[in-house]
Amino acid sequence: NTMKKKLIAGNWKMNGGLAANEALLRALREGLAQQAPACDVAVAVPAPYLAQTQALTAGTAIDFGAQDVSQHEAGAYTGEVSAGMLRDFGVRYVLVGHSERRQYHGETDADVAAKAQRALAAGITPIVCVGETLAQREAGETEAVVKRQLAAVIHLNGHCISEIVVAYEPVWAIGTGRTATPEQAQQVHAVLRGQLAAASTQADRIRLLYGGSMNAANAAQLLSQPDIDGGLVGGASLKAADFLQIIAAAR
Ligand code: PEP
Secondary structure (H helix, E strand, O other): OOOOOOEEEEEEOOOOOHHHHHHHHHHHHHHHHHOOOOOOOEEEOOOHHHHHHHHOOOOOOEEEEEEEOOOOOOOOOOOOHHHHHHOOOOOOOEEEOOOOHHHHHHHHHHHHHHHHHHHHHOOOOEEEEEEEHHHHHHHHHHHHHHHHHHHHOOOOOOOOOOOOOOOOHHHHOOOOOOOHHHHHHHHHHHHHHHHHHHOOOOHHHOOEEEEEOOOOOOHHHHOOOOOEEEEEEEEHHHHHHHHHHHHHHOO
């Protein structure tokens, strides 16, 4: 591995509110002011709270992002939020293709690629999520599924693959308390790294995050795997103490 900072990104999902967000962000700020993180830190917040998050993270070690972006540039797409709108709020990252978007909103690999492309065009780093369901794992399809999902974003027009972040999130591990073992995660990360290496000389610079029930107790072991460059953290990112412990484990 080349010298590359790990990234710990929290995914708040559809949780929070003005008061709770302020308490959480203030606690994170205080924690990180006391012990400067060795890794990059970000939170992906619901769109209505981007302005609040921008204000409360200004001048801190906390970057922030959104959880989705429209694949369209502008126009008659009621309810959608464009990459340009995200950029207006100083967004650094956007989750793309989270399994909950794929599952509940029918997002296809083509949609995911179009969204990643829009993000990049706006100067926002897409965190592209891939991962197999339990049925796919049990059918021995894990490699094929994640390779197909990653292939969709490997050749985006005019952009180098090193501009994206990839998150491997086995669907069966998300929000279930059932974490992939470090060996299971590393095995898939190695496959993804190999696929990236076949496409780009920059593969080593691309951050591959693990996500799925990462918590304060299991983070250090997962993050010590050679091809795990950070974490995408759902539930545990809503508790400042837990999220800070995960950040402290990323070095
Ligand atoms: C996620 O939503 O990306 C996630 C990994 O959730 P959790 O940590 O709660 O499993």
